[in-house]
Amino acid sequence: MIDFYHSLDLTPTNALFGLAAAVGSYALMHGALILFRKRLGQLSEERMHGPMVQVLHKTLVSTGAFWIFATAVLIGLSVLDLPEPWNTRLGHLWFFTLGMQIAMFLHRAVKIGSRHYFLTHGRAAGNQQVTVAHTVVIWLLQTAVWVVFVLAMLSNLGINVTTFVASLGIGGVAIALAVQNILGDLFASMSIAVDKPFEVGDFVSVNNFSGTVEHVGLKTTRLRALGGEQIVIANAELLRNTVFNFKRMSTRRIVFSLRACPNTPPELAARVPEMLRDIIGRQEKARFDRAHLKTVDQNWIEYEIVYTMLDASYDLYMDTQQAINLDAMRMFADLGISTAPRPQHVLLQAAPGVQADVRGDAKGAANEDAPAQRPRYLNH
Structure with missing residues (x-):
């Protein structure tokens, strides 16, 4: 012990100064930690600040007195003018102590932060899937923290970790490629x-x-x-x-069409949109949007109707649509509007030398000198 004391080349005055620095720094750090804990606890209880305050408060709560004591001792030794190799060893101890404390802070912060995130964003927090995902995320992040700390510590001690890092990276890539589908699904x-x-x-x-x-x-x-x-x-x-x-639908927009005969008089056709408004307005959960005569051609006239169901239930929508269709059929019947397409007229004309009846059936060959048959018309 005496040889160790003399190897440091310490005087009683220097030793007392280092001891005073260690004691003073311990008291200062311990008091500051208590104040920070108290203040962060008040801020986290108010819940007016972000989750970072809660994570920092819970992380500082886990800080033990041992690391404060170790840091204070290192501060006391740092004020001394130590010879080599003790000065180098003190630098390694500083790196180890601070690195270990930072790694423990991050280890604790990852656990608390990820738990807070999953509880906030995962509405089914007790779900097995959320629990497994939470565990996997924590394990990956905490493992990364300690791997970085160990590599940094080895590098500080003078060990070349370049080859190890390269091997670790290649191994990680190989594993990731082998299980990329499983990891992707996970x-x-x-x-x-x-x-x-x-x-x-x-x-x-x-x-x-x-x-x-x-x-x-x-x-x-x-x-x-x-x-x-x-x-x-x-x-x-x-x-x-x-x-x-579809379950998260709050409303359902419905677009459908109705067709009528193109021979419908314009006066009757103009009344249909307003009557459709009344028909849809009688439905309890339906809100009328519009009804327009969209298409007019030789085969039919077409109305486009749009309304919104205020309840997204599909069964309710089908019941409502059925009621609207039945009321629309009654409306067309009351107005005398046919829903059949325009009648088609087929012109039948017999070929020269062939006699045909109204059905177009061949009766047999006729005399070439027989007069040509008059064309006949069939409604289709």
Whole structure:
């Protein structure tokens, strides 16, 4: 012990000065930590500040007195004029102490921050999928923190970590390529768990497939189609396509057409849009938007009608549409408007030398000198 004391070339005055610096720094850091904890605790209880305040408060709570003591001792030693190799060793101790404390801070902050994020964005926080995604994210981030710390520590000690980092990178790329499909589906599952584009029980349509979501797993999502069969889609494939979630519809816009005979008098045709407004207005959950005579040609006249269902229920929509169609049929009957297309007239003319009846049936060859038959008209 005496040899160690003399090897540092310390005087009683220097030793007392270093001890005073260590004690003073410990008291100062301990008091500042208590004040920070108290203030951050008040801010987190007010809930008027962002989640970063809560994460920082919970992280500082986990700071132990041992690391404050170790830092204070290093401060006390730093004020001394130490000879080599003790000065170099002190630098390594500084790097280890501060690096370890920062790594522990990040380790704790990752856990608290990710938990807060999943609880905020994952509405089904008790769901197994959310729990697994939360665990995987925490494990990956915390592992990255400690790998970086270990590599930095080895580099500070003078060990060449370039080859190790390169090998680690190549190995990571090889593993990622080998399991890229599984990892893609896993991260897609995490995205679904957090972002919630759909949930179990929603009716969705994606990539020409439609069905009710039965299960969202780590690799696949299962839909129950209207025909009864189960559709299994990979999560990554699911998110690469546009997903239509019909359960989250609040309204339903309906566009349909009605046709009538083109011989309808213009006076009657002009009354139809207003009568359609009255018909749709009588429906409890329907809001009339417009009705116009859209098309007039030789075969029919066509009305385009648009209304909005205030309830997205498909069964209610079909009941309402049926009632509107029946009322429209009664309206056309009351107005005397036919819904049949324009009558077609077919001209039948017998070929020279062939006698035909009104049905166009050949009666047999006639005398070439027989007079030509008059054309006959058939309504079709």
